[in-house]
Amino acid sequence: MRALVVVAMVASLALVGGVAIAQPRKAPDKFAKAAGDAFKAALAADEANDLPTALGLYQKAFAISPHPSTAYNIADVFRRQGKLTDAIEYFEIFLALSPSSKDAKDVEVLIAKMWATPAVLELESGPPSDPRSVDLASAYVLVNGEIVKRAGEPAGFDPRTNAPRVELQVPAGLEQTVDVITPLSFGSVRCRLPPGEKRDCDIRMEPRIDGSLVVSSNDERGDVDLRIAPKQDVSRGRVKVPAGRQRFEVRDRSLECPTSVTVDVPKGNDVAYVFIEAQGTWFYQRCRAYKVKQHKLTFKE
């Protein structure tokens, strides 16, 4: 991929800087010349691995006169700096300007890989003086319905505040639903977890919420529900339901859906967890498509 970049850069340089053009062409205007100069300087800094300087100069060239090769190189510097969301944005600009480029497929693959790079979640709760502080050591933590920490796995403390704290490698996404379930309660928070980056996320919960079923979803408007009983729809929460195999309908903005979820609700301390991932836009005047993730969360007596 890097070799292609150099080819692209050289070609770009020839165009914008007016260097090594064999046939007579219209002379570049002052903007093209200034962009070409900045690009050449950026290229030199890039070759010297001075990434901050290279980035600034590429951005200067792009701001004077946008060019797909410049966008590509900005993206590549961001990628090497570990700023993957910015890198993705500039690779998308490259694709927008050069949708039929021979590099387009490789760039699409690279974007997909970057989106798949995990993020680091620094989950923190309140200090012991806060009644809604969470005992993270006893908690399951799930990100978008996937378990990233089990109950009993250790948690640390913030030395300044003495607040419980745990650092977890998690799937990335621009907005992720983080659910925390303890033997006594449930809490949920939405956090931005860009790929490859470390982000703080603060969680609080009521000291006690009873029930052996936890329902959650990726829908930030809280419009996707499980119908637990007639006129009892739950979009996010912990509820009491009888133990045993139960079938619940999915409702989407109060619309009936052809999807239902069968859950084995456990007895005792354990909890059945159901995460509904709605796909598509809330605006559709009908149910969206769903992926349903389920876990049995086991807590020691």
Add this chain to the structure above:
Amino acid sequence: MNRIGWSLLPALVVGGVAFAQPRLAPPPPPPNRKPALASYTPQQLESWAKAMMAEKRGDLDQAEREWDGVVRGHPVANGYWNLADCAIRHERFRDALRALEEYVKLPDADAEQGKARIEKLKTMPYRLSISGAESGGVIFVDGKKLTASPATLELPDGDHAIHWIGPTQYDDRTVHARAGYDQLERMGGRDRDPTGGNVAIGVYGSVSLSGPWDYKGQTFVVDKRFSLPPGHYDIPLYEPNRACSNIVFDVPRDGFVFVFVKAERSGSRHCSAITVTTTKVKL
């Protein structure tokens, strides 16, 4: 399941007569975007990239806002085209129409292509989304069983009788379909309506009826669920001479029967001419 794709719609809507029969609406079309140009400002290109990122993660709401950012303050044809394209996939057809009307005004637009898309949107069939209060329901349009609920339908212009029969509930509506418009109907869920039963008689058209009526020891009612013993029924509608002919239907030993009665006032007579369609429904 006779699905008709977006690409076939122009052929169907030529001349303003879209189609004759209600049908299931097609799924949203695939993207049909136009590329960015190097003449756009860096801010426009950043909005463009963010729109693409939002589209790829399925957030069409955010994508529409970003496409709007591409054209706000510095209109560019391809930005308006992509805004309209996103709005079409978002099923915000009025937004799409507005964006395309801006698109065709711009000098760098393909005006013919834009006008063709505008025409397609203006004449696209009326869409009716139906959702029932309970799952496992069946939708009838003009007395004909069409599909299970929930569903999004396309209906020809004019009035239509919609009946929804759920496992325990019943509901009906009359909708006025107009090309280019859409509507959502939530059906059922009214606490006062009776549930259960094995018969519903849905009446549509020019006949005035009020309350239940008795005939040969049985009680009948329209537009509600009720119970009848299995057997053959040949009964007047409400009272003799209200309709010009009787309603004839069979109640099966198992399952549910829906009796659709379409009534039309006959010119010189005092009774209404009726046509009756009966459908056994498995619930």
